[in-house]
Amino acid sequence: xxxxxxxxxxxxxxxxxxxxxxxxxxxxxxxxxxxxxxxxxxxxxxxxxxxxxxxxxxxxxxxxxxxxxxxxxxxxxxxxxxxxxxxxxxxxxxxxxxxxxxxxxxxxxxxxxxxxxxxxxxxxxxxxxxxxxxxxxxxxxxxxxxxxxxxxxxxxxxxxxxxxxxxxxxxxxxxxxxxxxxxxxxxxxxxxxxxxxxxxxxxxxxxxxxxxxxxxxxxxxxxxxxxxxxxxxxxxxxxxxxxxxxxxxxxxxxxxxxxxxxxxxxxx
Amino acid sequence: xxxxxxxxxxxxxxxxxxxxxxxxxxxxxxxxxxxxxxxxxxxxxxxxxxxxxxxxxxxxxxxxxxxxxxxxxxxxxxxxxxxxxxxxxxxxxxxxxxxxxxxxxxxxxxxx
Numbered sequence: 256x257x258x259x260x261x262x263x264x265x266x267x268x269x270x271x272x273x274x275x276x277x278x279x280x281x282x283x284x285x286x287x288x289x290x291x292x293x294x295x296x297x298x299x300x301x302x303x304x305x306x307x308x309x310x311x312x313x314x315x316x317x318x319x320x321x322x323x324x325x326x327x328x329x330x331x332x333x334x335x336x337x338x339x340x341x342x343x344x345x346x347x348x349x350x351x352x353x354x355x356x357x358x359x360x361x362x363x364x365x366x367x368x369x370x371x372x373x374x375x376x377x378x379x380x381x382x383x384x385x386x387x388x389x390x391x392x393x394x395x396x397x398x399x400x401x402x403x404x405x406x407x408x409x410x411x412x413x414x415x416x417x418x419x420x421x422x423x424x425x426x427x428x429x430x431x432x433x434x435x436x437x438x439x440x441x442x443x444x445x446x447x448x449x450x451x452x453x454x455x456x457x458x459x460x461x462x463x464x465x466x467x468x469x470x471x472x473x474x475x476x477x478x479x480x481x482x483x484x485x486x487x488x489x490x491x492x493x494x495x496x497x498x499x500x501x502x503x504x505x506x507x508x509x510x511x512x513x514x515x516x517x518x519x520x521x522x523x
Numbered sequence: 524x525x526x527x528x529x530x531x532x533x534x535x536x537x538x539x540x541x542x543x544x545x546x547x548x549x550x551x552x553x554x555x556x557x558x559x560x561x562x563x564x565x566x567x568x569x570x571x572x573x574x575x576x577x578x579x580x581x582x583x584x585x586x587x588x589x590x591x592x593x594x595x596x597x598x599x600x601x602x603x604x605x606x607x608x609x610x611x612x613x614x615x616x617x618x619x620x621x622x623x624x625x626x627x628x629x630x631x632x633x634x635x
Contacts, residue, residue: 465573472593476586483583496583
């Protein structure tokens with residue numbers, strides 16, 4: 256499908272809607288005549304690449320000291336046995352799961368940012384069989400979008416996600432928003448859809464516009480099953496959404512007891 | 524119980540209660556009140572009125588009751604069939620748990 260030049264959020268809007276079963280690759284052409292690819296499995300982003308992005312293997316070598324020779328040997332073996340490359344790096348003991356997740360996510364999001372900066376002209380969906388990516392090694396479209404925004408803003412995206420999860424603890428889906436710019440800087444491990452991210456972000460911003468919240472404070476609403484909680488710490492707004500009464504109770508208790516001491520990197 | 528006189532009496536009888544307000548209409552407007560809303564963040568009950576519907580009805584999950592925990596005050600918003608009641612209770616000396624119970628008891632007496 257041909258599209259006009261896409262900005263970052265518009266591009267994620269496209270990435271979020273692959274045809275069912277949502278496993279395949281987006282082939283992306285940019286204004287400079289180059290190509291990139293975003294691999295997806297069950298609607299989650301596995302990996303992205305752009306011709307100008309450094310190779311993932313080089314990044315693994317730079318960050319974790321795994322030699323090129325070792326990496327190439329794993330790649331050869333994976334091709335022969337048709338095994339997933341990234342999981343094999345862990346099986347061979349070269350990387351831990353968190354190390355792999357971090358380097359993969361960083362490489363993927365930098366590639367997506369390069370694609371956007373190059374001027375996206377075409378996004379073409381190429382369905383294919385599942386690549387066997389471990390779910391923990393993939394990220395939701397919402398997570399990738401927030402990671403990209405944090406990276407553009409020069410913030411440590413991994414640390415922002417960790418601070419968000421410190422509050423959510425797997426009980427809720429949620430986002431971290433910079434109140435000043437109204438940009439989402441981190442999304443939860445508990446998945447949310449792209450429309451949910453846009454809707455929740457818009458609502459939190461509307462509330463903040465009507466009455467700038469003092470810091471620290473929180474608001475909580477409880478519905479028939481689950482509820483929501485919005486908190487403010489410095490320039491950051493957090494929004495969490497639960498789907499059960501128990502999860503909502505735990506969330507409120509956690510935020511009530513931790514908010515005063517909760518720290519998160521604040522954008523300049 | 525929604526007249527200013529009735530709300531005055533309810534506020535006097537409710538421990539640590541700083542203010543009670545009753546809102547009606549669409550858009551929501553202040554119908555009657557006793558006492559002051561939370562100082563600083565909320566300069567007037569009208570600000571609470573502007574915030575009430577987005578919080579009660581438009582959030583990620585529709586909620587008939589919203590708890591607003593500020594540094595020194597707890598504000599409870601509760602939707603009724605004919606309007607919205609807001610109760611502000613000081614967090615000291617009771618603490619947030621007791622303040623919430625006190626706010627709910629007071630709110631329950633306004634157009635239950």
